[in-house]
Amino acid sequence: MSPENSSEPPARDAAGHRGITPRPVFDQLPAYAAGKPPKVVEGLRQFKLSSNENPLGPVPAVAEVIDAFRDTHLYPDPLSTRLREALAGQLEVPAEDIVTGAGSLGALTQILAAFAGQNTDGVQDEVVYPWRSFEAYPIVVGLAGARSVQVPLSDDGGNDLEAMAAAITERTTVVLLCSPNNPTGPALTRDAVEAFLAKVPEHVVVVLDEAYYEFCRLSELTERERAEGGLAEGVSLYREHLNLVVLRTFSKAAGLAGLRVGYSIAHPEITRSLRVSATPFAVSTLAESASVAAIAHQEEIDEQVRWIVAERERIVAALREDGWQIPTTRANFVWLPLGERSAAFAQLAEEHALSVRAFHPEGVRVSVGPREANDRFLEICRHFRERV
Ligand SMILES: *Cc1c(COP(=O)(O)O)cnc(C)c1O
DSSP states (O other): OOOTTTOOOOOTTTTTTOOOOOOOGTTTOOOOOOOOOOOOBBOOOOESSSSOOOOOOOOHHHHHHHHHHHTTSSSSOOOOOOHHHHHHHHHOOGGGGEEEEEEHHHHHHHHHHHOOOOOSSSSOOOOEEEESSOOHHHHHHHTTTTTTEEEETTSSSOHHHHHHHHOOOTTEEEEEEESTTTTTOOOOOOOHHHHHHHHSTTEEEEEOOOOHHHHHTTSOOOOOHHTTTOOOOHHHHHHHHEEEEEESSSSSTTTGGGOEEEEOOOOHHHHHHHHHHSSSSSHHHHHHHHHHHHHHHHHHHHHHHHHHHHHHHHHHHHHTTTOOOHHHHSSEEEEOOGGGGGGHHHHHHTTTEEOEEEEEETTEEEEOHHHHHHHHHHHHHHHHHHHH
């Protein structure tokens, strides 16, 4: 047990005990702060608008599969064969190009474990990603042993692809793109991603996180988005780019966040390594069965997504009418760039039995919920504006 290679002996306290300490990177990792449940307020129904969950829940056919599930005593198929084959049929890609994980976060962890970390010379690989973006990114990058290179968002709240391309160095092994960007909402256009990929060295793995893909697909596009080739679609981009990995999930549109199932799509040069880094049995049979049923009932899920997108557009229109300047959202949430007033807004929402996600002092992210919740949110927004 003697630390032969380290020059300093491990620190001991006065009594000579060594103490149990994690790796040094743990001092720098932010803890994931999950969306909080709403507070109980007398006379008000509570709503959680802080985790971008599907407020309608799984569609009936999927709920039935979950209700009927009994095989909890059996280990799952480690390769999620049924799910990968169902996805292959739906997406028209080879099943070999799909790797499943415990949520798309599980799939992302596999990618980082395979392609980003600390090298034998002690130097860290760099992972470039937009910031503010998904708050799990700095955690999973840090855990992999790699160095985070955070690139500020552009003024419209989207990933700043020019700045991100400029941030790539000799040490960069992975770039994360988030479209639509969580928590601000804008999605990347096809032309913008193509232009970006043309600048990225081909040995750098580019991950396109499409956790909210379904909401984009069923959104009406702006003129600018249409002029730039429409919104980026990972599945069509990966066909042309050997270094692109698409991340998708059943957590958001399909309403299966609690079951933890997501996947990546990439060429065999990449998936070969992901199968090695994947946690064995990460996707349960229940999650697999439910997601296979979700694929079979995509039409019904699309109906839900259309409803959520319509509610989102109603919220955005009402906010803009009231003078709010908010980014164009292509996901199931809206972003209020409230700056220093973010915490105060979250507090006011809490007093009205709504939990929202404050990223103080940047802004507040609010998920589209049931109509009653959305109406109350809009009322709070009006009230909040009048207060200042
Ligand atoms: C919610 C979310 C995910 C991950 O969700 P899983 O439940 O792990 O599939 C990944 N990326 C972004 C941007 C998200 O918002």
